Amino acid sequence: MSPDTSFDLELQEAVRQFLYLEARLLDSRDWTGWLDLFDESATYFIPLGGEDYDPETGPALLYEDKALLRLRVTRLGHPRAYALDPQPVTTHAITNVSLARKKPNLEVSSLLSFHQFRDGEELFLTARLRHLLAGGPGAFKILRKTVFLTNAGGWHSVMSVPL
Amino acid sequence: MKLSHLVKDRKIHHRLYSDPEIFELEMEHIFGRIWLFIAHESQLPEKGDFCLARMGRTEVLVVRQKDGGIKVLKNSCSHRGTRLCAAPHGHTGAFVCPYHNWAFNLDGSLKALPHAQSYDDKVCPGAADMGLAEIPRVAVYRGFIFASMAAAGPSLEAHLGPLAAAIDNLVERAPNSELTICRQKTSLVYQGNWKFHHENANDTIHPSIVHESSVNSARTTPVDMADFRADNGQTKGMMLANGLPPQDWAKISLSGSELGHSFMGGFYRSGLLSSAHEDDVAKAYRTALEKAKGKQKASDILAMDRFNNLIWPNFNVNAQFHQIRVVHPLRHNRTLVEGYCFRLGGAPDEIFRRASRFLTALVSPTSMIFGDDMEIFERVQKGLGSDGIEWLDMSRGLSMEAPDDSTDGQMIASETASELPIRSQMQAWTQYMGDLEI
Numbered sequence: 286m287s288p289d290t291s292f293d294l295e296l297q298e299a300v301r302q303f304l305y306l307e308a309r310l311l312d313s314r315d316w317t318g319w320l321d322l323f324d325e326s327a328t329y330f331i332p333l334g335g336e337d338y339d340p341e342t343g344p345a346l347l348y349e350d351k352a353l354l355r356l357r358v359t360r361l362g363h364p365r366a367y368a369l370d371p372q373p374v375t376t377h378a379i380t381n382v383s384l385a386r387k388k389p390n391l392e393v394s395s396l397l398s399f400h401q402f403r404d405g406e407e408l409f410l411t412a413r414l415r416h417l418l419a420g421g422p423g424a425f426k427i428l429r430k431t432v433f434l435t436n437a438g439g440w441h442s443v444m445s446v447p448l
Numbered sequence: 449m450k451l452s453h454l455v456k457d458r459k460i461h462h463r464l465y466s467d468p469e470i471f472e473l474e475m476e477h478i479f480g481r482i483w484l485f486i487a488h489e490s491q492l493p494e495k496g497d498f499c500l501a502r503m504g505r506t507e508v509l510v511v512r513q514k515d516g517g518i519k520v521l522k523n524s525c526s527h528r529g530t531r532l533c534a535a536p537h538g539h540t541g542a543f544v545c546p547y548h549n550w551a552f553n554l555d556g557s558l559k560a561l562p563h564a565q566s567y568d569d570k571v572c573p574g575a576a577d578m579g580l581a582e583i584p585r586v587a588v589y590r591g592f593i594f595a596s597m598a599a600a601g602p603s604l605e606a607h608l609g610p611l612a613a614a615i616d617n618l619v620e621r622a623p624n625s626e627l628t629i630c631r632q633k634t635s636l637v638y639q640g641n642w643k644f645h646h647e648n649a650n651d652t653i654h655p656s657i658v659h660e661s662s663v664n665s666a667r668t669t670p671v672d673m674a675d676f677r678a679d680n681g682q683t684k685g686m687m688l689a690n691g692l693p694p695q696d697w698a699k700i701s702l703s704g705s706e707l708g709h710s711f712m713g714g715f716y717r718s719g720l721l722s723s724a725h726e727d728d729v730a731k732a733y734r735t736a737l738e739k740a741k742g743k744q745k746a747s748d749i750l751a752m753d754r755f756n757n758l759i760w761p762n763f764n765v766n767a768q769f770h771q772i773r774v775v776h777p778l779r780h781n782r783t784l785v786e787g788y789c790f791r792l793g794g795a796p797d798e799i800f801r802r803a804s805r806f807l808t809a810l811v812s813p814t815s816m817i818f819g820d821d822m823e824i825f826e827r828v829q830k831g832l833g834s835d836g837i838e839w840l841d842m843s844r845g846l847s848m849e850a851p852d853d854s855t856d857g858q859m860i861a862s863e864t865a866s867e868l869p870i871r872s873q874m875q876a877w878t879q880y881m882g883d884l885e886i
Contacts, residue, residue: 366661
């Protein structure tokens with residue numbers, strides 16, 4: 286796929302800032318602020334095994350709609366979520382942001398470098414992100430977020446913080 | 449000192465979890481002898497199909513032979529020991545080593561090698577002892593392939609004992625009695641001893657404590673059931689179920705066998721997951737099952753309401769939700785848990801979708817439920833590793849056991865939230881390990 290360079294720079298910058306905002310909300314543990322970025326019809330998918338597939342046709346590392354994300358966010362803030370006590374400190378670094386297509390919805394590709402430190406243990410993950418966005422600059426909502434982990438086909442330790 | 453001194457009626461010595469030397473002995477005397485689940489037949493439908501599997505720390509090739517049989521071969525070249533095959537599964541006519549091109553037939557015999565003129569007749573195609581090391585015993589129980597590194601020992605049926613019924617039930621739940629394993633598996637590693645997994649899986653006191661955060665989140669988050677489009681509320685039901693009050697957990701029966709196996713009764717009391725609940729999908733599925741097997745048989749199959757069927761030392765069958773887990777010891781303080789789900793032949797697609805969602809919600813590394821179990825395992829390992837206590841206690845319910853009628857007395861049952869499953873696992877451990885000296 287050769288990149289379409291016809292997108293205007295303003296739109297590109299707005300998208301980039303939106304992804305930075307998402308990363309910032311996650312790193313500051315503003316879970317409800319993060320949830321608000323998702324459209325009511327949104328899905329969040331982390332495939333298993335390194336290939337893209339329809340999440341309706343098999344298990345996943347994670348496949349949730351906004352209703353399930355609501356439960357997840359409540360747990361993230363729950364004082365007895367042992368896997369989050371002590372709280373993880375994280376860095377979500379976003380790079381290589383590019384607009385893949387504009388219609389019917391804006392599709393954005395980016396790279397994520399994730400570093401977590403918690404209770405003396407470190408976790409590093411990288412992934413390619415695909416965001417499908419509704420709305421426009423200043424009012425983007427995530428319709429679909431897919432996280433293609435570099436090690437989707439490997440072994441994983443517990444992943445408590447959303448990527 | 450004999451290792452049997454480390455397991456008493458009500459106590460387990462911490463070295464069973466924290467001592468690398470004991471772990472080495474477990475690999476040799478338990479995982480090096482006992483029947484281990486390695487693959488499902490649906491992974492190898494055609495001659496020449498193969499997949500990689502683990503037996504303890506040993507990597508093996510499971511290979512469908514030309515005659516339709518199955519052989520299990522160590523994945524190490526007989527020349528220099530090089531790891532032969534790196535593909536997790538595939539189809540081939542031969543295995544060729546990437547180092548010096550030694551080639552092996554599907555049955556493991558040496559097929560060809562370069563510079564043959566430089567070898568004497570001890571090293572030539574077909575030479576005895578120059579093939580891949582073959583795992584001596586392989587047996588298939590209703591599509592589930594097991595292997596044992598011991599040349600002699602109890603049969604697979606004898607090993608499975610009363611827990612064969614759990615595999616039967618999983619198979620019978622498919623209207624055409626055919627299962628297909630889903631290749632997408634979860635692979636979760638925790639920094640703790642392998643025995644923690646089975647000790648925890650049928651422990652009915654921990655759920656309302658360890659899983660309080662997910663129980664509570666499911667209870668308090670205001671969401672319309674209709675909004676759970678991804679899984680129709682199944683995950684929420686799983687989260688809520690762990691919040692049974694103590695008196696209800698105490699009513700869930702537990703059964704254990706001296707073989708190390710155990711199972712617990714079902715605990716999904718309401719919603720999509722309860723066996724009493726029937727929506728359109730469940731009804732279509734029941735109809736398909738009745739058509740294939742008759743009304744009475746179908747009813748009997750669906751009536752088996754059990755959660756974790758633990759086959760010692762490392763296999764877990766959840767027949768009701770078409771899942772299995774395999775626990776692989778990596779080090780004394782490091783363990784891999786693989787989770788798989790199955791497609792039931794002749795059942796509606798939606799049934800597989802539900803099994804997929806179940807696996808994702810329960811044993812994925814992102815699970816809101818299992819994540820807290822893993823954290824606890826790691827905390828136990830840390831506590832024991834720092835010489836925190838000498839003996840662990842497993843006496844809960846010790847005096848409240850009785851023969852289990854549902855298995856014709858082959859197992860012991862407890863109608864209280866007993867640590868009976870752990871005691872059963874320790875009985876088996878002692879049988880394999882007790883006479884060894886350390």
